[in-house]
Amino acid sequence: MIFSICLALACCLTTLVLFLYWHLKRHFSLFERLNIPGPKPSLLVGNLWEIMEKGQFQAAVDWGHQYGRVFGYYEGYTPVLSVSDPVILREVLVKDAANFMTRKPFPMAPRKALGLFLENGHQWRRSRSLLTPAFSSGKLKQMMPIMQNSADILVDTLGRLSNKEKSVDVYSAFQGLTLDVIGRCAFGLQTEAQTDEKDEFLTSIRSLFQTMSTTIILPLVMAVPFLAHFVFALKNVVFLFGMNPVVWLRLKLKEIIQIRKSMGPNSKVVDLVQLMLFPSKTRLNKHNRQAEEDEQNEAVDTEQLAQMTEREIVAQSMTFLLAGYETTSAVLAFLSHALAQTPDVQARLQKEIDARVGKEINYESVQNLTYFDMVFDEVCRLFPTASQIVTRQATESRVINGVTIPAGMNIHANIWALHHDPEFWTQPEVFDPERFSAANRDKIQPYTFLPFGSGPRKCIGMRFAILEAKVALVKLLRQFNLSLDHEQQEPIKLIGRGAIVPQNEVKVKVTKRTLRRLTNNRHG
DSSP states (O other): OOHHHHHHHHHHHHHHHHHHHHHHHHHTTTTHTTTOOOOOBBBBTTTTHHHHHHHHHHHHHHHHHHHEEEHHHHEETTTEEOOHHHHHHHHHIIIIGGGGGGOOOOOOOOOOOHHHOOHHHHHHHHHHHGGGGGGGGHHHHHHHHHHHHHHHHHHHHHHHHTTTOOOEEHHHHHHHHHHHHHHHHHHHHOOOTTTTTOOHHHHHHHHHHHHHHHHHHHHHHHHSHHHHHHHHHHHGGGGGGGGOOOOOOOOHHHHHHHHHHOOOOOSSSSSSHHHHOOOOOOOOOOOGGGEEEEETOOOOOOOOOOOOOOOHHHHHHHHHHHHHHHHHHHHHHHHHHHHHHHHHHHHHHHHHHHHSSOOOOHHHHTTTEEEEOOOOHHHHHHTTTTGGEEEOOSSSOOOETTTTOOOEEEEEEEEHHHHHHHSSSSSSTSSSSGGSSSHHTTSSOOOOOTTOOOOSOOOOHHHHHHHHHHHHHHHHHEEEEEOTTTTSSSSSSEEEEEEEESSSOOEEEEEEOOOOOOOOTTTT
16 A cells, blocks of 8 residues: 555656646747757756856856847746847837836835836836826926036036046936935935945845845746745845845835825926825826837827825835946946047037026026037947846747747847947947047937837836936036046956846046136127
């Protein structure tokens, strides 16, 4: 009897093992069956070992060099199709966007915790419709004084450091700036992020991103995705994994929401929280919207929107806070480093700023900086910080440009490879703003420059980020020159932790400019 039971158990176990082996063998041969090249996966964890060894960013760079513009890899158990072919990206992001509206799931990001970024379907359309007016020209103009005030604090801080003739870690300085701007523009929250390195808001955000890039939970969830459900179930004891900053941020945001609720819908405060709490009071009339806001034919729902729940508001706020802080501060650090490397570009940019921006910076004057736009675009080409997070998932199967994309396939728009492809960019590793001059911009092949993504799910905060960068750099370059620090390693070492950012400090020397005061002579 016992022998029969043991034999039956052994048969069941053998059958289970054989079925598991067959399933994994078939699962990890998907790209081979589709005739798509890529690194050979392990039968248990896909390409996770190489991702852990090199980091996801560097692994993707190496695979792109080895396998070309379209290759498949396994993020643990999850198959991912990496694409830097502009023809395919045009279909996926724009022309057939309805079939690719869903984002690829992120291993450690529960959908309900990151709002618009990971929402899909009706919930995404509802959120996008509600949040789009927050980034209109009118709202951005109202945010200008806040951005200017925050930039003034940055300039004062750098001015004191320049007197000491010390190099400045501009990456750290810009982290303080972007957190200050977001805190005030989005939540009406006054922070000391620029003046106090121990500011609780700043240290919590930095701790969160550090944890995201080092936690041992991430590779486990990538290897066995269903473990994510257990991780999320432990959210009340999430500090066990070293991620208590998430809890702190949520509690802080809830406090802000309660304060703003008590102020009521007639408050004169105009920011993201007010817009989400009282949409009927702050929503723009659709006839007054700027035409450029609909240039991507976004699916904006114009029906009356119900008030968001507190949970939804916290999720949307977390998205805006985390996305805006990391990406913009990194771009500003890359931009400062590039200008320090190229004194001629810096001098030309300063000349444009001196000539076109009056004593008082305003929204209109910074829109008229054509050379700044060239420099900014070139930095975004060289360092597309969002390269890892422009992702989609296919609803139905498609064959695009000879590549079969089955239903459910996760797609990574490999913007980094696209921006560094020598077929599309001459000497792609060279910083050259002239690529984006009026004479050359029209020569750029469509869908080879996608720093903010494209299509209906293009970055909603793009105009906010560009305006913030312009205000900060205009204020900075009017008063200071930037030069290289001899201790700064070349090139900047990078790390991917959601966004692609500097791995270490970005050191730049900051010295005060000597300006000649020019007097206008009306008679010649």
